[in-house]
Amino acid sequence: MQDVPNTVVKRLQTMAETHPDADLLTAFAERSLGIGERSRVLEHLARCGDCREVVSLALPEPDEVAADRSVKAGAGWLNWPVLRWGVVTAGLSAVVLVGLLQYRERHVDRTTIASKLTPVEERSVASSAPSANAMPASREAVPTSPKVAQSPTENRRQLSRKNFQGSMAFNTQRTTPAAMPAATAQSMSPRVPAQPSGSVVAGGRLNSAAKLAPPVPSYGYGAGTRQGASTAVEVSPVPAEVQTETASLQADQLEVVGKAKPAEQQMLAPAVVTKSSPTAPVKDDQPALRWTISNNGTLQRSVDGGMTWQDVSVATPVFKKKQMTPPTNMTAVDVAAAAPATVQSDKSIPAAKMKSVAPSRVPIVFRAVSVSNDAKEVWAGGTPAALYHTVDGGDSWTGVLPADSGTVLTGDIVTIQFPDAQNVSVTTSSGENWSTHDGGQTWHKE
Amino acid sequence: MRATQPIPPEVTLAVTELLAELCSKSACERVGLSREALEAILCEVAAKYLPSGCAQTDVRDFLLTLRVEELALARACAAGSNAAWELFLIRYREKLYQSALRIAREDSAARELADGLYAELYGTSLRDGERISKLASFTGRGSLEGWLRTVLAQEFVNRYRRTRRTISLDEENEDGEQFAARESEPLVAADTRLEAATDAVLAALEAEDRMVLAAYYLDGRTLAEIARMLGVHESTISRKLDKLTKSMRKQILAGMVQQGMARRQAEEALEVDVRDVQLDIRRSLAQESGKVAFLRKEGLSSVAAKPAAEKREVRAKG
Numbered sequence: 001m002q003d004v005p006n007t008v009v010k011r012l013q014t015m016a017e018t019h020p021d022a023d024l025l026t027a028f029a030e031r032s033l034g035i036g037e038r039s040r041v042l043e044h045l046a047r048c049g050d051c052r053e054v055v056s057l058a059l060p061e062p063d064e065v066a067a068d069r070s071v072k073a074g075a076g077w078l079n080w081p082v083l084r085w086g087v088v089t090a091g092l093s094a095v096v097l098v099g100l101l102q103y104r105e106r107h108v109d110r111t112t113i114a115s116k117l118t119p120v121e122e123r124s125v126a127s128s129a130p131s132a133n134a135m136p137a138s139r140e141a142v143p144t145s146p147k148v149a150q151s152p153t154e155n156r157r158q159l160s161r162k163n164f165q166g167s168m169a170f171n172t173q174r175t176t177p178a179a180m181p182a183a184t185a186q187s188m189s190p191r192v193p194a195q196p197s198g199s200v201v202a203g204g205r206l207n208s209a210a211k212l213a214p215p216v217p218s219y220g221y222g223a224g225t226r227q228g229a230s231t232a233v234e235v236s237p238v239p240a241e242v243q244t245e246t247a248s249l250q251a252d253q254l255e256v257v258g259k260a261k262p263a264e265q266q267m268l269a270p271a272v273v274t275k276s277s278p279t280a281p282v283k284d285d286q287p288a289l290r291w292t293i294s295n296n297g298t299l300q301r302s303v304d305g306g307m308t309w310q311d312v313s314v315a316t317p318v319f320k321k322k323q324m325t326p327p328t329n330m331t332a333v334d335v336a337a338a339a340p341a342t343v344q345s346d347k348s349i350p351a352a353k354m355k356s357v358a359p360s361r362v363p364i365v366f367r368a369v370s371v372s373n374d375a376k377e378v379w380a381g382g383t384p385a386a387l388y389h390t391v392d393g394g395d396s397w398t399g400v401l402p403a404d405s406g407t408v409l410t411g412d413i414v415t416i417q418f419p420d421a422q423n424v425s426v427t428t429s430s431g432e433n434w435s436t437h438d439g440g441q442t443w444h445k446e
Numbered sequence: 447m448r449a450t451q452p453i454p455p456e457v458t459l460a461v462t463e464l465l466a467e468l469c470s471k472s473a474c475e476r477v478g479l480s481r482e483a484l485e486a487i488l489c490e491v492a493a494k495y496l497p498s499g500c501a502q503t504d505v506r507d508f509l510l511t512l513r514v515e516e517l518a519l520a521r522a523c524a525a526g527s528n529a530a531w532e533l534f535l536i537r538y539r540e541k542l543y544q545s546a547l548r549i550a551r552e553d554s555a556a557r558e559l560a561d562g563l564y565a566e567l568y569g570t571s572l573r574d575g576e577r578i579s580k581l582a583s584f585t586g587r588g589s590l591e592g593w594l595r596t597v598l599a600q601e602f603v604n605r606y607r608r609t610r611r612t613i614s615l616d617e618e619n620e621d622g623e624q625f626a627a628r629e630s631e632p633l634v635a636a637d638t639r640l641e642a643a644t645d646a647v648l649a650a651l652e653a654e655d656r657m658v659l660a661a662y663y664l665d666g667r668t669l670a671e672i673a674r675m676l677g678v679h680e681s682t683i684s685r686k687l688d689k690l691t692k693s694m695r696k697q698i699l700a701g702m703v704q705q706g707m708a709r710r711q712a713e714e715a716l717e718v719d720v721r722d723v724q725l726d727i728r729r730s731l732a733q734e735s736g737k738v739a740f741l742r743k744e745g746l747s748s749v750a751a752k753p754a755a756e757k758r759e760v761r762a763k764g
Contacts, residue, residue, distance in 0.1 A: 004691045005716050007644040022596040026588030031677045039653050046656035050603050052665055057549045057599035059674050
């Protein structure tokens with residue numbers, strides 16, 4: 001700080017006058033003097049070093065003052081400091097949230113455009129989906145099935161309003177009623193994947209939208225009770241024997257699922273959609289199919305012999321598996337719907353109660369991939385305890401959780417051995433070895 | 447003090463009007479102070495602080511700002527009520543020692559300080575066979591606790607600070623300060639116009655600004671300390687000082703120019719004076735500390751002040 005001329009200092013000292021009494025000095029320090037008296041005391045203090053020293057010495061402890069303030073501050077949540085910081089925090093949260101959602105939305109947009117999905121294609125997908133073999137069969141065989149569905153209208157709405165992610169995110173705060181039964185079903189009856197029945201269960205509890213942690217896919221039993229993060233609904237691709245109590249919902253849900261699928265795919269897995277559509281540029285029997293795992297653990301597929309790579313989402317509704325799934329077999333599939341924001345609950349559509357919103361880009365970090373000779377059948381595994389299987393070159397994926405007489409695979413999958421279609425063995429980061437000799441229906445822990 | 451000031455009629459009226467309220471507020475009878483005694487005290491306090499001829503509403507407002515409960519307690523103690531003393535000791539004994547320790551920063555000095563104050567509070571001196579308690583001078587303008595701290599601080603400033611300075615002469619000798627080069631006399635007498643200009647600028651300042659300047663440049667207080675004295679934030683003081691130093695230099699120069707000095711001359715005067723004044727400050731500070739700040743009848747502080755005066759003489763001779 002710049003010094004004042006010393007003459008100032010000198011002239012500050014003048015003849016001392018009568019000192020204010022202790023009462024006045026106390027009242028001054030406690031700021032209980034009127035303006036007139038205060039200025040008189042100040043006037044004296046300006047001249048009298050001794051009184052300044054007295055006032056300074058007589059000040060209460062700084063922590064006493066602080067303690068007083070904190071007591072006052074603790075009086076209520078609606079006081080000013082709390083509100084002030086609360087507003088700042090909320091504002092920051094909102095900004096980060098919107099930014100995050102915008103980023104995701106843009107990403108999805110890009111992939112959607114890349115797939116060049118025309119309305120015709122979309123329609124064709126829409127029409128092809130309900131006709132999938134697995135659909136009616138699974139409706140009969142499995143009492144409960146995917147509760148994950150989005151109505152087409154909702155999806156379209158979602159696509160059209162990219163700029164309202166913030167508001168949509170808040171909708172995710174609702175915990176859908178359907179999520180709970182699903183979660184309960186999982187946690188109560190964990191079954192081995194050998195069970196012919198399985199279900200797509202995307203359930204879970206939505207967390208507050210203000211939490212900005214990246215969505216962590218929960219892949220285990222009782223996942224429904226875990227807290228999802230951010231805008232994502234937790235998706236628990238756990239094979240579960242589904243309870244029959246929910247069967248009443250079933251028919252409706254399946255129908256809606258069938259309808260919802262095209263739109264969902266358009267949103268979430270454009271590559272898959274293009275392949276399944278007759279007009280899609282990529283054909284199923286494309287010879288130069290290649291697979292890899294990117295640095296960040298994303299499963300990638302190249303349909304042109306490695307020239308370009310597409311991220312592959314393993315998130316696919318169960319009914320997509322038209323060729324492979326036998327009518328009585330429904331293996332649990334992780335429906336990690338990659339919608340960047342949540343779907344609004346639509347009361348009129350029962351199936352829509354269950355939101356399937358899990359980002360396809362983030363959830364699973366793949367660490368191992370094993371491919372058959374024709375690159376159609378692929379086993380991919382990674383973190384956390386994620387094992388996926390496709391037999392149609394990545395169109396549809398089956399989430400597999402190896403389990404053997406009550407024990408399930410734990411840890412992350414680090415290697416996959418895949419000598420032929422029937423024999424698969426995997427090792428995990430926790431040192432477990434699992435193998436199957438019937439193409440993944442039953443598993444043995446070694 | 448009690449009998450010295452005549453009580454203006456408006457004070458009496460206001461006190462009478464508010465007596466019942468203040469009496470219940472102060473719970474004076476519980477500590478052994480009668481309603482009449484409280485009335486007399488209130489009149490005395492109001493007459494002491496309020497200018498004569500002020501409106502009755504002003505008196506009312508004033509009375510309502512008083513801490514009557516603590517006032518009643520203090521005065522009851524002064525009057526020798528045992529119940530009041532017990533309450534006083536319970537409430538303030540511990541705090542008083544703590545405050546003394548914080549002010550003196552040293553245990554034995556703190557104890558001495560606090561004990562000395564206790565003696566005064568209890569009333570050691572007799573006048574016409576009556577104990578005079580220091581508590582009788584409490585007027586309830588601020589809190590009793592704050593008042594006790596202030597009184598302790600005054601006592602400390604009077605006694606211990608000066609004593610320490612006296613002792614420090616020996617320490618200075620040990621440090622070899624007696625061999626220090628003689629301070630040269632100021633070669634250039636400060637221009638009276640400079641002083642006049644400075645005075646004018648200082649006089650134009652708000653009292654608070656001057657106080658801040660003095661506390662910072664004279665007392666060497668930190669910004670935080672000054673801020674706490676004034677009950678504002680540290681940054682407020684920092685900004686204020688910054689602004690003041692900038693504007694004052696300009697104003698003093700302008701003042702000197704106005705008095706007929708050339709701009710350059712004025713600037714030179716300002717700069718030259720800086721060195722000279724440096725010496726003057728040291729001297730005037732020493733003189734300042736030689737005075738007894740809070741004169742009391744006991745004469746303790748005057749005794750303490752003597753060595754300081756001697757010290758100055760020694761310096762002057764040296």
